[in-house]
Amino acid sequence: MAVQPEDVRLLANHGFRRLLESRAVGQIGQNALLYTLLILIVNETGSSIHSALLVTAFILPSILLGLPAGGLADVLPRRPLLVLGYIVRMVLVIGMIFYTDDVWTIYLLVLVFSTMGQITGPAESAALPVLVRRDQLAAGNSLVVRSVMVGQGVGAVVLGP
Numbered sequence: 012m013a014v015q016p017e018d019v020r021l022l023a024n025h026g027f028r029r030l031l032e033s034r035a036v037g038q039i040g041q042n043a044l045l046y047t048l049l050i051l052i053v054n055e056t057g058s059s060i061h062s063a064l065l066v067t068a069f070i071l072p073s074i075l076l077g078l079p080a081g082g083l084a085d086v087l088p089r090r091p092l093l094v095l096g097y098i099v100r101m102v103l104v105i106g107m108i109f110y111t112d113d114v115w116t117i118y119l120l121v122l123v124f125s126t127m128g129q130i131t132g133p134a135e136s137a138a139l140p141v142l143v144r145r146d147q148l149a150a151g152n153s154l155v156v157r158s159v160m161v162g163q164g165v166g167a168v169v170l171g172p
Contacts, residue, residue, distance in 0.1 A: 021151055026142040031158045034135065038162025041128070044104065045069060046167045048121065052114055061114055068118045072126040080126075084133035096131035100124055 021027050045065075052061050072080075084092060103124045110116040136155075143151040 021143060021147055021154060024142065027139075027151060030135070030138055030142060031154055034155055035158040035162040038159050039166040040104075042163050042166025044107070044166075045121075048107065048117060051111055052117065055112070055114060064114075064118055065121060068121040069125045072122065072129045076126060076129045080129035081133040084130055084137065087134075089134050089137060092134050093131055096127045096134070100127050100131070103127070 022031075049062055049065055052065050053059075055061075103120045106120050107117060107124075110120065139151050139155065140148060
């Protein structure tokens with residue numbers, strides 16, 4: 012995976028670089044959190060069914076709301092949507108820290124957390140064409156996908172318990 016000249020030019024773009032960094036950091040945090048919760052749930056319950064419920068709570072919103080949430084993100088003002096979504100997700104994470112003894116509350120918090128991600132994710136992606144030129148979109152998308160994948164790996168493997 013060699014660095015292309017277009018990648019270097021894109022990384023010089025401050026707005027694009029901030030988007031890239033925020034997506035990577037967000038994925039690191041999200042995947043570290045989910046990995047930690049998975050271990051917590053297994054340790055608390057000793058049940059693989061409960062770990063499956065956690066995973067279901069996380070993926071269900073993407074199955075049910077992926078398309079409608081993307082449409083919603085397209086019609087609502089992007090900046091307020093992102094700010095509100097990030098604040099709600101932050102409050103939910105704080106809730107997950109304080110309600111670790113109640114697995115059903117954790118499932119509910121994860122479900123809402125993932126639902127908010129279905130709304131903020133498309134709004135983040137919609138920012139890319141605003142930040143880069145049309146001829147840079149393919150390279151920009153490629154870099155965003157790479158940063159998300161690195162964030163997922165780092166979050167689950169390195170920062171997880």
